[in-house]
Amino acid sequence: MSSEAEQLKAQGNAAFAAKDYDSAIQSFTAAIAASPTPNHILYSNRSGSYAAKHDYTSALADAEECIKINPAWAKGYTRKAAALHGHGDLVAALDAYEEALKIDPANAQAKSGLKSVNDAIAAEAAEDGTTPDMGLGQMFDDSTMWAKLAGNSQTSPYLADPAFVEKLKKMQKNPQSMSQEMMSDPRLMQVISVLLGLNMQMPNGPGGDADVPMSDAKPAEEPATKAPEPAPEPVPEPEPEEEDKSAKAKKEADAEKALGNASYKSRQFDDAIAHYQKAWDLFKDVTYLNNLAAAEFEKGDLEGCIKTCEKAIEEGRESRTDYKIIAKSFGRIGTAYHKLGDLEKSIEYYNRSLTEHRTPDVLNKLRAVEKEKKQKDIEAYIDPEKAEAAREEGNAFFKAADWPGAVKAYTEMIKRAPEDARGYSNRAAAYSKLLSFPEAVKDCDIAIQKDPNFVRAYIRKANAQFAMRDYVGCLETLKEATAKDSTGQSAHEIEQLRQKAYTQRFQRQAGETEEQAMERISKDPEVVSILSDPVMQSILGQAKDNPMALNNHMKNPEVRRKIELLVAAGVIRTR
The missing domain is CATH 1.25.40.10 (Tetratricopeptide repeat domain)
Structure with a gap:
């Protein structure tokens, strides 16, 4: 997250604490826009702000985006559950809270929200005229329930029936179904008597017609029915404390990175590696891994450099890091393989880097390695x-x-x-x-x-x-x-x-008259050059007066070539 996004996020948290939800939403929206990569916490905070304004549709949309960015974060599911609860979709809210508890079984907010939804479901059942459990449902919350049933001679055989055991488990989750089940399966009366501590003798099984002898003991007083409390209004809040911890960790990590940079510039690579590793341990920013890989490369630990870059790519994919940073990791792997002499691997990773983000530097390196490989292939083939x-x-x-x-x-x-x-x-x-x-x-x-x-x-x-x-x-x-x-x-x-x-x-061309041919030849650059040469003019003058004198000049190869050219051109005629 950029410094600008961090600042806007802090403003949003402050506005939320002051119950200025419109300002909080505005700040979180600006922080989302300023963040270089999608940030799940910003969407979570804005979802809480929308919920506080009872805008559950927007709250649900932000919660879904939060889960999409980081599906392993339990808080995203509690945000979703709270928005669904606000919408009145209690079943879906129940499922969302259960998803949160699968990820984080100790999540207090998920547990509290789950109880709130269950209470709301019970209240709805009461309002619809469904027979309440008269407090008997509390029996099924007893952690010793199964031990009591197994230790009683009347109920222990029931536990051998998987269907009956499943029925008890269902009633643990939804005590409201107890009254209907009791009508269809008399064994449940025996279970209730055991759990309440009563000495009730029941028929051997469902459908029996024997009289039911009752104990002389006074029946237990029915627990007074108590109307369920109204479900608390779901107003989830951002986690400023968690945010503050994250910001603090980022600040400490950046400080370690700065120390690493100083050591790197001083070519103290072991110290630089230690600082970059500590920065990564403090805060998971892929940039620290890229810096660590650079220090390992300069130190000469090429295999370590490659492994660190591979980790950076893996972590970057998971956290949706900027593609430019991932491209840098691929490029450094390419450079490391080049240094190791594995040109094919080097070319492969340079190409993968360019697929992520095309830069002139990596492109030039790729072309250089391809040229080198081509030359090596030629040499190997000799x-x-x-x-x-x-x-x-x-x-x-x-x-x-x-x-x-x-x-x-x-x-x-x-x-x-x-x-x-x-x-x-x-x-x-x-x-x-x-x-x-x-x-x-x-x-x-x-x-x-x-x-x-x-x-x-x-x-x-x-x-x-x-x-x-x-x-x-x-x-x-x-x-x-x-x-x-x-x-x-x-x-x-x-x-x-x-x-x-x-x-x-100098042959006459097709359709050309002799006069046209001579005119063309007379304009030939080499013919013109020879005829303009004072030495050749002197030789030609002598030959005109004394043709035999030309034989002596023909002993010179250059003069011979020029005279032969003039003969071929028809400038000198031998007959």
């Missing part, structure tokens, strides 16, 4: 021998033209050996066969990243780019491939693809 087997399987699929099978096998190879560039390069080849050129380019880029000198990856990337009509990109990749081909083994393959790329780059 197996060079199985990777080689998957590579061979992929090669077999590739040769059999089973491209999907090859992709699957090479993917398994990559999982088993993620640092082996061959897996990505081989899968790129299979993707190309499936015409999935963008995927092929991506795999080639990864292969080149893993092994920058892997010439085959460059060539496969260039082929995919050529298929995608990215001729500029293709030529740039081939340039890199030439630089990495230190042995020259792939020079012929690279050159062939380069020539194809040049030709396709």
Whole structure:
């Protein structure tokens, strides 16, 4: 309960003591609104205030809410019984008082209320003309009744009859039924004579027709009938004394929590744990358990931290604690499991925390653990021998033209050996066969990243780019491939693809005239750059006057590439 709710509750108690019931109801209503979680005592106090105003409908509604919040609190049932008594529903009131006594057999208020309801039931019976028991019902309140009946030779056989015993028990609860039962079962007269101390000889059983000899003793005087006192008006009151004790306990618990916080900040975790535990023992607030768990976590007692948080969740569910506090408990369990290395459990509890209340902090922790788990799963899956087997399987699929099978096998190879560039390069080849050129380019880029000198990856990337009509990109990749081909083994393959790329780059497109094609080519950025280069302008000038001079310049690879591009573009004509 918040400090504001505590203050309003105290105001309500004071107003009730002054019999200002309207103000009391107003204060308790405000306290209920200010309380962060439903509080059964506030509803109980307001129920008492309504009953004092004879507004038994509202009193009953608040009593029902009190029981709903805390069904194990006997006072809620006495509130309900008092409201029902005020309504005149005596049977339901009787049941409510009996429920209270089941929970708390020593509850004085429930006992008093039960007697009050029974008296009211007796008074109603008298008013309706029902024959009173003339005081004989008091016999059944005698604690020695069963011993007297068992010790008498006439009545002891009756106790062997379960139906008759049940009848006696019924009469104990409702003496008003005695007169009717006596008419139907003469054995009851013998029971009464024994309990009254009379020497009456009765027939052997119900329905007998023998004369009944009577004792010479004077019959006992009939007890004077006494009209039942009117039932006291049910005006249940709040328990300010109980409230004061609760407030005092909360205050002491908060003081212990403050000491725990100071010890926690000083990293004296054992002292902090002791203070938080004492705070919880004084007053059951789940926040203290969360603080205790935090101290246990910092101390390194991760198992203890988890158990404390589980207890906090259990207690919080029972007392309907704010979901944000319960979410914090779940989150701390997730952190503890992360520290223990159990990433699956950590992810589970982070998700449960987010289900209760979504916070950026827990969400970020969840994503970090998921990423860590994914990496650990990848590392755990690495197996060079199985990777080689998957590579061979992929090669077999590739040769059999089973491209999907090859992709699957090479993917398994990559999982088993993620640092082996061959897996990505081989899968790129299979993707190309499936015409999935963008995927092929991506795999080639990864292969080149893993092994920058892997010439085959460059060539496969260039082929995919050529298929995608990215001729500029293709030529740039081939340039890199030439630089990495230190042995020259792939020079012929690279050159062939380069020539194809040049030709396709400047080839006349469908529906395009030769003039339109030349205009487009003349605006090509790379052609414009070459023709604007002073060095190339000088070389081209020399070649114009002396074509043989161009052979010497062609020995330079970069000059050769630019001249070949101009030839492909049709800027330089060989014939």
